[in-house]
Amino acid sequence: MATELTAAQLRAYDGTDPSKPIYVSVRGKVYDVTSGRGFYGPGGAYAVFAGREASRALGKMSKDEADVSGDLSGLTDKELGVLADWETKFQAKYPVVARARRRLNSAVSAQPPQISRESTISSSLLRPSVSVNSVLPLAVLFSAVLACLWLPNNLNGMMCM
Numbered sequence: 001m002a003t004e005l006t007a008a009q010l011r012a013y014d015g016t017d018p019s020k021p022i023y024v025s026v027r028g029k030v031y032d033v034t035s036g037r038g039f040y041g042p043g044g045a046y047a048v049f050a051g052r053e054a055s056r057a058l059g060k061m062s063k064d065e066a067d068v069s070g071d072l073s074g075l076t077d078k079e080l081g082v083l084a085d086w087e088t089k090f091q092a093k094y095p096v097v098a099r100a101r102r103r104l105n106s107a108v109s110a111q112p113p114q115i116s117r118e119s120t121i122s123s124s125l126l127r128p129s130v131s132v133n134s135v136l137p138l139a140v141l142f143s144a145v146l147a148c149l150w151l152p153n154n155l156n157g158m159m160c161m
C-alpha cells in the first residue's frame with residue numbers, strides 16, 4: 001500500500017467498485033471508511049465524500065460538491081473547530097491508510113498567510129534591539145547597587161553617599 005496518494009489515486013476508492021475499500025481524506029490523512037459503507041458507498045448519505053479530501057465540506061457541514069476539497073481558506077474558527085471534531089471522530093473510528101499528496105490537500109494553499117503572519121510575529125520578538133535596549137539600563141543599575149554593597153567602606157563612602 002502506497003503511503004501517499006494523489007487525488008486521482010484517491011478517487012479510485014470512492015466505493016463504486018465493491019471489491020475495493022472506500023477512502024475519505026480529512027486534513028491530508030486518508031481513512032479507510034469501508035466499515036461505514038452505508039454512509040459513503042453509492043447512494044449513501046455521504047457518498048459525495050468518498051474517494052475525496054473532504055475537510056472543507058466537513059468544517060462547513062456541507063455536502064455541496066464545490067465544498068468537497070482540502071481548501072480551508074475563509075473558514076471561521078467555529079468551522080475549523082467543527083472540522084477538528086470530525087477529525088477526532090474519524091481518528092477514533094477508522095484506520096489511517098495513507099497520506100494525501102500535499103498538492104491534493106489544497107489546505108496547504110491556505111497556510112502561507114498564516115505562516116507569514118507567524119514569522120512576522122517571531123521576527124519582531126527576536127529583534128535584538130528590543131532586548132538590548134531594555135536590559136542594558138537594568139544591568140548598569142544592578143551593577144551600581146552591587147558595587148555600593150560590596151566595595152570597601154572608604155570607597156563606598158565616596159561613591160554611594
Ligand code: HEM
Pocket residue numbers: 033036039046057058060061062063093
Ligand atoms: C439534517 C441533517 C443531518 C442529519 C439528520 C444527520 C444525521 C446523521 C446521523 C444519524 C449520523 C450517524 C451518527 C453515528 O452513528 O455516528 C451522521 C453521521 C455523519 N454525518 Fe450527518 N446528518 C445530517 C447532516 C450532515 C451534513 C450536512 C454533513 C456534512 C458534513 C454530515 C456529515 C456526516 C458525517 C461525515 C457522518 C459520519 C459518518 C461516519 O461515522 O463515518 N451530516 N449524520
